[in-house]
Amino acid sequence: RKSQMSLDSYFKVI
């Protein structure tokens, strides 16, 4: 089973 990652885990808010 795969789960969808969020972009928040990869890119930082600036």
Next chain:
Amino acid sequence: MFEARLVQSSILKKVLEAIKDLLNEATFDCSDSGIQLQAMDNSHVSLVSMNLRSDGFDKYRCDRNISMGMNLGSMTKILKCAANEDVVTMKAQDNADTVTFVFESPNQEKVSDYEMKLMNLDQEHLGIPETEYACVVRLPAGEFARICRDLSQFGESVVISCTKEGVKFSSAGDIGSANIKLAQTSNVDKEELAVTVEMQEPVTLTFASRYLNSFTKATSLSNVVQLSMSPDVPLVVEYRIGEIGHIRYYLAPKIED
């Protein structure tokens, strides 16, 4: 004062078509260098990053940086009022709360202007690190759209596997499974028909087909699409916008629990 004139209003229509599936509203950041837009969809799974360079416009003036929050549904209504061959000009005063779209017919006999209210959008900008991708695939944009459409019938996910031989797209679900393999084009006569792979190491990643399908709304902007992938990082799907800029979509992968 901000003013940007584009002889081909169809470019702006296509750009809007390419983003309105993912976003309800977006901020257009205008500066001396051009117009930029960066926004995530509500679920923070995908991000749209668009750049239109000022030198790609037929006339461009931006005295002070302005950020214009636009409702994309309203903008779509307005751009539907432009004929494809119309010349479009976007205008706004400094600190304005409206933007004006002026459409001129090629013979100048019909001139329309539409004023749209701007929105104050809370916007989070994301820092996207410069990344050397393990695989960069270029393929005809129409072919990619077809593959995404065909595979979305099978399952919610599409697995993209890239090796030096080519790229494979797979999906599986209740009715069965599907695999589409594209080999690298051996001799390239026309670049827009070629499939090319630049590979440092093979990559296999899984993505939600719904988002891939949304990205293909940009197909009319470019003959070629570029997919950039590295293990465990978001996919980048890039379409060039003529000689004026690009639209990039970032999509977070699905990973094993």
